[in-house]
Amino acid sequence: MTFPLPQATRQWKEKLQAGFRAFAGDKTALACLTLVGGYVFFAVFAPIIAPQDPQDLAQIELIDARLPPLSLGASSFFILGSDALGRDIFSMTLYGLRISLTVALISATGALVFGAAAGLTAAYLGGWVNAVIMRVVDIFLSLPAILIALLFIAVFGRGVENTIIAILAVQWTHYARAMNAAAAGEINKDYVLAAKLLGLSKPRIMFGHILPNCLAPIFVIFAVQLGYVIAIEASLSFLGLGLPVTQPSLGSLVADGQEFLLSGAYWMSLIPGFVLLLLVFAMNVVGDRIRVLQNPQLQRR
Amino acid sequence: MIGALARKTLQTASALLATSFLVFIAVYLIGEPTALYDPLIREDPERLAALRERLGLNLPLHEQYLRFLANLLQGDFGESWVYQEPAVMVILERLPATLELVFIAMVLAVVLGYPLGLLAGLSRNNSYAAFIERAAIFGYSTPTFWIGLVLIYVFGVWGNILPTIGRGESITILGGEWSLVTLDGLSHLILPAVTLALYEIGYVTRMVSTMTQETTPKDFIRFARAKGLPQKRIVSNHIIKNTSIPLITIIAIETGALIAGSVITETVFGWPGIGKLLVDSVAALDRPVIVAFIMLTVCFFLILNLVADLLYTIVDPRLRQPAGGTA
Numbered sequence: 089m090t091f092p093l094p095q096a097t098r099q100w101k102e103k104l105q106a107g108f109r110a111f112a113g114d115k116t117a118l119a120c121l122t123l124v125g126g127y128v129f130f131a132v133f134a135p136i137i138a139p140q141d142p143q144d145l146a147q148i149e150l151i152d153a154r155l156p157p158l159s160l161g162a163s164s165f166f167i168l169g170s171d172a173l174g175r176d177i178f179s180m181t182l183y184g185l186r187i188s189l190t191v192a193l194i195s196a197t198g199a200l201v202f203g204a205a206a207g208l209t210a211a212y213l214g215g216w217v218n219a220v221i222m223r224v225v226d227i228f229l230s231l232p233a234i235l236i237a238l239l240f241i242a243v244f245g246r247g248v249e250n251t252i253i254a255i256l257a258v259q260w261t262h263y264a265r266a267m268n269a270a271a272a273g274e275i276n277k278d279y280v281l282a283a284k285l286l287g288l289s290k291p292r293i294m295f296g297h298i299l300p301n302c303l304a305p306i307f308v309i310f311a312v313q314l315g316y317v318i319a320i321e322a323s324l325s326f327l328g329l330g331l332p333v334t335q336p337s338l339g340s341l342v343a344d345g346q347e348f349l350l351s352g353a354y355w356m357s358l359i360p361g362f363v364l365l366l367l368v369f370a371m372n373v374v375g376d377r378i379r380v381l382q383n384p385q386l387q388r389r
Numbered sequence: 390m391i392g393a394l395a396r397k398t399l400q401t402a403s404a405l406l407a408t409s410f411l412v413f414i415a416v417y418l419i420g421e422p423t424a425l426y427d428p429l430i431r432e433d434p435e436r437l438a439a440l441r442e443r444l445g446l447n448l449p450l451h452e453q454y455l456r457f458l459a460n461l462l463q464g465d466f467g468e469s470w471v472y473q474e475p476a477v478m479v480i481l482e483r484l485p486a487t488l489e490l491v492f493i494a495m496v497l498a499v500v501l502g503y504p505l506g507l508l509a510g511l512s513r514n515n516s517y518a519a520f521i522e523r524a525a526i527f528g529y530s531t532p533t534f535w536i537g538l539v540l541i542y543v544f545g546v547w548g549n550i551l552p553t554i555g556r557g558e559s560i561t562i563l564g565g566e567w568s569l570v571t572l573d574g575l576s577h578l579i580l581p582a583v584t585l586a587l588y589e590i591g592y593v594t595r596m597v598s599t600m601t602q603e604t605t606p607k608d609f610i611r612f613a614r615a616k617g618l619p620q621k622r623i624v625s626n627h628i629i630k631n632t633s634i635p636l637i638t639i640i641a642i643e644t645g646a647l648i649a650g651s652v653i654t655e656t657v658f659g660w661p662g663i664g665k666l667l668v669d670s671v672a673a674l675d676r677p678v679i680v681a682f683i684m685l686t687v688c689f690f691l692i693l694n695l696v697a698d699l700l701y702t703i704v705d706p707r708l709r710q711p712a713g714g715t716a
Contacts, residue, residue, distance in 0.1 A: 116519075116523060223404070223407065224407070226404070227404055227407060227408060227411075227687075230404075230642075230690055230691065230694055231649075231686070231687065231690060232645065232646045232649035232650060234649060234650055234652055234653070235649040235683070235686060238652070238667060238668075238671050239412075239415065239679070239683055241671060242416075242670075242671045242674070242679050243415045243416065315530060319530070319532055322532055322534075323532065323533070323534065323653055326532070326534045326653065326656075327652070327653065327656060327668050328672065329668070329671055329672065339532075339534075342532075342534060342535060342538070343534075346538060346657075349538055349541060349542055349546065350541070350545070350546060350553075352546055354542050354546075357538055358535070358538060358539060358542065361532060361534070361535035361538065361539075362535070364532060364535065365530065365531050365532060365535055368530040368531075368532070369526065369527055369530035369531070371530075372526050372529075372530045373523070373526055376526060
C-alpha cells in the first residue's frame with residue numbers, strides 16, 4: 089500500500105500483458121481463447137442473435153417439426169434444423185449455451201468462495217478444525233464427482249438451485265485443498281505476525297492479509313476446472329437429474345433429441361452436443377495452458 | 390510395514406465411519422422419511438406412530454444412528470422400494486454387467502493411453518507430441534453421452550453393424566451373469582466399452598505424459614544420461630519404472646471412477662448395470678438402494694485407495710522404512 093496507485097495499476101497492466109504474451113506463445117491455446125470469447129459473445133447476445141425464442145409458443149409452427157439442417161420452413165429458415173415441436177435448433181442451442189454458461193459460472197464461483205474460505209479457515213485456525221475440514225476434503229476428493237453430485241440431487245431434489253449446490257459440492261474441495269496449502273505457507277511469514285501484533289481481528293488477517301497472497305493458485309484452479317463444471321452440469325441434465333425442462337441447457341437438448349436419433353434425426357442431439365464438446369475442449373485447452381504457465385516444472389528448460 | 394498397514398487400515402475405517410455419518414445425516418435427517426409413505430398411513434395419527442416406531446424414528450438421534458450403523462455392518466440396507474427385494478441383492482445382481490464393461494474399458498485405456506502418453510511426454514517440443522496431447526484433452530473433454538450417441542448413429546443407424554441397446558446373451562458363471570464369453574454378448578459390449586474407454590484413454594495419456602515430463606528433468610535421469618546410457622535404457626529402466634508407480638494409483642482409483650462413471654454410458658446404451666440402477670433409483674427416490682449404493686461404493690473406493698497405497702509400498706522400497714517418513 090506504499091505505492092501511489094497509478095504505479096500499482098501500471099504494474100498490474102504490465103504483468104497482465106506479459107502473461108498474455110506468454111499465453112499467446114501457444115497458437116492453439118490462443119485460438120481456443122478466441123473460441124471461448126466467441127461463445128461468451130453468443131451467450132450474452134443470444135436473445136438478439138437467435139431467430140426464434142424457443143419458449144415463446146406464438147413463434148413456433150408445428151408444421152416445421154423435424155426439419156433437417158438448412159431447410160426453409162413455414163416460419164423461418166432453419167440453419168441447424170428443427171426439433172419434434174418445430175423449434176429452431178440454432179436458437180435452442182444459443183439459449184442452452186446461455187443457461188449452461190450461467191449455471192457453470194455461478195457454481196464455479198460459489199465453489200471458489202466456499203472452498204477458499206474453508207481451506208483458509210482450516211489453515212489459519214489449525215489443530216482439530218484443520219484436521220476435520222481437510223479430512224472431509226479428502227473423503228470428497230476420493231469419490232468420483234458424478235457420484236457426489238447424484239447423492240446431493242438424491243437428497244435435495246432437482247432444479248436450478250440444487251444443480252448448483254450439487255456442482256458446488258463436487259468442486260469446493262479443489263479450492264479448499266489449494267487454499268489450505270497456499271495459506272499454510274504464508275501463515276508464519278513476518279507480515280502475518282505483524283498484523284497479529286497490531287491486534288487485528290482473525291477474519292481481517294485471514295481475508296485482508298493472507299488471502300490476497302494466495303489468489304494465484306485459486307484462479308488457476310478456476311481456469312482448469314471451468315470446462316469440467318460445464319461437463320458435470322451437462323451430464324446431470326442429460327440424465328434428466330439436472331436443470332428443469334423449462335430451462336434446457338446444452339445437456340438437456342442432447343437428452344431431448346436422443347429418442348429421435350434412431351430414426352435418423354441426428355441434428356437434434358448431435359449438434360447441441362458438438363457445440364458443448366467444442367466449448368469444454370476450448371476451455372480445457374485454455375485452462376491447461378494457464379496451468380502449464382504457472383508450473384515451472386512443466387516448462388521446457 | 391505392519392505399522393503402516395495398521396495405520397492405513399485404521400484411517401480407512403475412520404473414513405468409512407465418517408461417511409456413514411454423513412450419509413445418515415443426508416438421508417435420514419433432511420426431510421421426514423415417512424413423507425414418502427402412503428398418505429392413508431401418514432394422515433392417520435395412530436398408524437403414523439406405529440410406522441415411526443417400526444422405522445425407529447421415535448428413538449433419540451444417537452440411537453437411530455447406532456441402529457443404522459448396526460444394520461450397515463450386517464449388510465442390511467433395507468428393502469428396495471421399487472424392486473421389493475434387499476437393496477444389496479438388487480445391486481449385486483447388476484454388478485457383473487458393470488464390471489465387464491469397466492474391465493474392457495480399463496484395458497483399452499492402459500493399452501492405448503500408456504504408450505501415447507510416454508511418446509508425448511518424451512518429446513516435448515515435437516509437433517507430433519503436441520498433437521497427441523491436444524487429442525488427449527479432446528478425448529477427455531468430449532462428453533461421454535455425446536460420443537455414445539455418435540457411435541450409436543454411425544454403427545447402429547447408418548451402418549447397422551453393431552447392436553446399440555441392451556446386453557447380449559449371457560452365461561452364468563460363479564453365480565453371476567456374464568456376457569463377455571458369448572459372441573452376441575461381446576458384440577453388444579463393444580460400443581459401450583469404447584464409449585466408456587474414450588475419456589479414460591485421454592486421461593491416462595495425459596497423466597503419463599505429465600509424469601514423464603516431470604521425471605525427465607530429474608537428477609537421476611540426467612545422471613544416467615551423463616553416464617552415457619542409451620535413451621532406450623533410460624526409458625525402460627528409469628522413466629517407465631518411475632512413472633509406473635503413480636500409474637498403479639491412477640489405475641486403482643480410475644477403476645472405481647469408471648464404475649461410478651458408467652452411469653452415463655449405461656444410460657445411453659440401456660446397459661443393465663449398477664450405473665443405470667443408480668440413475669433410476671435417484672429418479673424414483675428409492676432410498677435404500679441409494680444408501681446401499683453409496684456405502685458400497687465408498688467402501689470399495691477406500692479399499693482401492695488402501696490397496697494402491699500398499700502396492701506403492703511394495704514397488705517403492707523407500708516407503709517400506711518404519712513410520713515417521715512421508716508414507
